[in-house]
Amino acid sequence: xxxxxxxxxxxxxxxxxxxxxxxxxxxxxxxxxxxxxxxxxxxxxxxxxxxxxxxxxxxxxxxxxxxxxxxxxxxxxxxxxxxxxxxxxxxxxxxxxxxxxxxxxxxxxxx
Amino acid sequence: xxxxxxxxxxxxxxxxxxxxxxxxxxxxxxxxxxxxxxxxxxxxxxxxxxxxxxxxxxxxxxxxxxxxxxxxxxxxxxxxxxxxxxxxxxxxxxxxxxxxxxxxxxxxxxxxxx
Numbered sequence: 662x663x664x665x666x667x668x669x670x671x672x673x674x675x676x677x678x679x680x681x682x683x684x685x686x687x688x689x690x691x692x693x694x695x696x697x698x699x700x701x702x703x704x705x706x707x708x709x710x711x712x713x714x715x716x717x718x719x720x721x722x723x724x725x726x727x728x729x730x731x732x733x734x735x736x737x738x739x740x741x742x743x744x745x746x747x748x749x750x751x752x753x754x755x756x757x758x759x760x761x762x763x764x765x766x767x768x769x770x771x772x
Numbered sequence: 773x774x775x776x777x778x779x780x781x782x783x784x785x786x787x788x789x790x791x792x793x794x795x796x797x798x799x800x801x802x803x804x805x806x807x808x809x810x811x812x813x814x815x816x817x818x819x820x821x822x823x824x825x826x827x828x829x830x831x832x833x834x835x836x837x838x839x840x841x842x843x844x845x846x847x848x849x850x851x852x853x854x855x856x857x858x859x860x861x862x863x864x865x866x867x868x869x870x871x872x873x874x875x876x877x878x879x880x881x882x883x884x885x886x
Contacts, residue, residue, distance in 0.1 A: 712872065
């Protein structure tokens, strides 16, 4: 069975304190790994897609990396506006229904 | 601006009542999805549709129904058979059914029981 776990469940950082969020997955035939940001009461906002081990993507203070078993979302010098829940999802197989989401990491960045 | 619009933002259901959640997209995407989000859990797939007039059950379809009469619209009905409907419901769309494009989401409908 395809599974996605995320750790930690919650993370509290001081402004400027860099850290990483983890997404571990077990799927057969990974086609893509997706990172989303979700603000309270809103829908997830797409951040990155990673397709193969060794791939990296960057956007402002965020950098996503992928290995064969996990992905990391590195946050460099975070600001309070980076506070949100970060979701990881994997796509397996050829058809759109095979998206499996992790439970998310709730990030709080204190000024 | 292209996007996905969900309405209403908040919805209250009385016992024994069916309610319908609206999802409209102007992205010209082929595939549309409905998810349920509960605290501490990942998004769970209720139904998805790859083309007009066709849809498939997801992991938790019991107590829900959908239709796809137009490419841009994918309404979800929460029936009285769904005994625990309180949740945050998210609609998503995706450009093509195949491939590995990301899903894009609306801003959700929060359903509560009166």
